Amino acid sequence: xxxxxxxxxxxxxxxxxxxxxxxxxxxxxxxxxxxxxxxxxxxxxxxxxxxxxxxxxxxxxxxxxxxxxxxxxxxxxxxxxxx
Ligand SMILES: [Zn+2]
Numbered sequence: 001x002x003x004x005x006x007x008x009x010x011x012x013x014x015x016x017x018x019x020x021x022x023x024x025x026x027x028x029x030x031x032x033x034x035x036x037x038x039x040x041x042x043x044x045x046x047x048x049x050x051x052x053x054x055x056x057x058x059x060x061x062x063x064x065x066x067x068x069x070x071x072x073x074x075x076x077x078x079x080x081x082x083x
Contacts, residue, residue, distance in 0.1 A: 022067035030057035037061035 029035040037059040039051035053059035064072075 018067055022065050022071060026065055026068035027062040028065050030054060030061050030063045032056040033061060035061040 030037070033039060033054035033056070036054070037057065038053050041049050041051040043049045054061070057063050
């Protein structure tokens, strides 16, 4: 097996794994707030406190995966095309 074939095989495996991940759990944890849905700040006594709601995930703590977003979009285009 050549090196290129091996690289392609690895790439396909990663893509397949990612597709499976997108199908199994379409939502990932928000990287901005780590899934809390809000920023954490500390009050004057140093205790953790709920801060502003996260704007990136609209305070849900979840973000749709790019792969799933593409899948949803492709599916919508396909449906509109067949109707
Ligand atoms: Zn967030």
